[in-house]
Amino acid sequence: MTTISRDEVAHLARLARLAVTEQELDTFAGQLDVILQAVARVGEVTAGEIPPTSHAVPLTNVLRPDEVTPSLPVAEALAQAPDAAEGRFRVPRILDEEE
């Protein structure tokens, strides 16, 4: 049923924020194709109105009192950051200079 192209794998990798190598594109295209053909069998079960199950335990609206409790101190939250400055996480630039 499915054949997944090299270009599609490259597109998926972009969506998933994965900088895959040229060699990985070939490997993954072949492997994903095999896996998708096998899992496509779920499509055989189409008869009738079957409600979807997203979760084993049907819990809804788990509520608790709206009380202020201590949270992680800023210093501890930042202690594991790859880069921090002025009490915040420091990240590479988000916008290009010309934008």
Place this chain on the structure above:
Amino acid sequence: MAEPTELTTQTAARLAALIAAGEVSAVAVTQAHLDRIAATEPSVHAFLHVDAEGALAAAAEVDRARAAGEPLGPLAGVPVAVKDAFTTRGVPTTSGSRILADWRPPYDATVVARLRDAGLVILGKTNMDEFAMGSSTEYSAFGPTRNPWDLARIPGGSGGGSAAALAAYQAPLSIGSDTGGSIRQPGAVTGTVGAKPTYGGTSRYGLIAFSSSLDTPGPCGRTVADTAALHTVIAGHDPRDSTSIPQQVPDLVGAAARGGEGDLSGVRLGLVRELSGQGAEPGVAAAFRDAVTTLTKLGAEVVEVSCPHFEYALPAYYLIAPSECSSNLARFDGVRYGLRAGDDGVRSLEEVMSLTREAGFGPEVKRRVMLGTYALSSGYYDAYYGQAQKVRTLISRDFAAAFEQADVLISPTTPFVAFPFGQRTDDPYQMYLADLYTIPSNLYGGPAISVPSGLADGLPVGFQVMAPTLADDRMYHVAAALESALPARRPPQLEPGSSIGG
């Protein structure tokens, strides 16, 4: 390999009794296990991090509390190893991934906090397939764990480290997490016991998420009674996990003790036709038939049940789990913790994220992230993820109908015994078949346990007992009965000719 000492071959129950009676100190018990780890790790590699200092301090605290006459929990002073998927405050936690190589979490998982509160001594963090994705521990970023029964073979996955630590007598107890069989399948191939509790019966708070609707923390031991006792320590409602079930945990220790008496009269076992042989090695199928005969001799009634949609469980799982993983692993972006790669002051945030994830994730994680991204993408969602969720409904209905006819369902745990390293890594779908028998109960949410049931070609075979949601006690009852009727089988090169004491 050095022989295990007397202390390292005891059951957890026996160690706890010795410590409570003051016949041995918790520090001595801990030191014996640390020595055993030092002697066997070069060949087994069950641990990613051994916390000798923390363990000895925790043991000393138990000894102090006992001397002061303070009340101790039933497993106080007993060492335990914890899968590296659980956060441990100040202690390295990697989930088997390079992206978390140097991470020291600022908090404890609820399971870990409960172990500490109950006086158990945490020896360290065990090896695992990266982010719990795999069935052989070959996908750990830090090298595979070896099966103590045969060092050329896999210890199962993803909790291979937690299972191998038990089989190598490095720890009497360990903690795992089971998304599609990651506790039970390693238990089966290492000849140890592993239980997946009812989903929501154990807290996921601090368990690094793989597939949130399936992930279930659970206990591992060398005996059913020890496993039930550990299960009791970690189970119960946790307000920090919104999927945690606010309900009393049944008496698991009592159920295991009753089962240990070897009487199963009045118990109806449902032999699942769809899980009773297809894809199984002849030796595995034979060991399963022998176990069923043994259970019948204990008085159990065996009825054949049909679960026609179980054949779709594996395909549904390999859509649902990767879909949830692609979402859960989005948090590993090099911003707040973990690895950051390619940040040269010129590259954009998006480039740095992509390079970080490329450098930090291994091949199986990338495959599943992309598979999940595909299954959730517009145009494919209904055909894949939506359809898989319908299959999940049908599987739950199959379970419900089968439990009308039987108290528990039984099957082999795995289709094959421990395979040699490298045999299945080139063909990901062949690797996925390792979890063929364990996946249905994850999709349904009920508890399931693997208990050793003999050998095939000299390697351990597991027997699986599945129970209805929240009836975790039933599986311990049946598993303990089977255990009581079978001779103990221990890794031959580690402990020739003897069985566990106590």
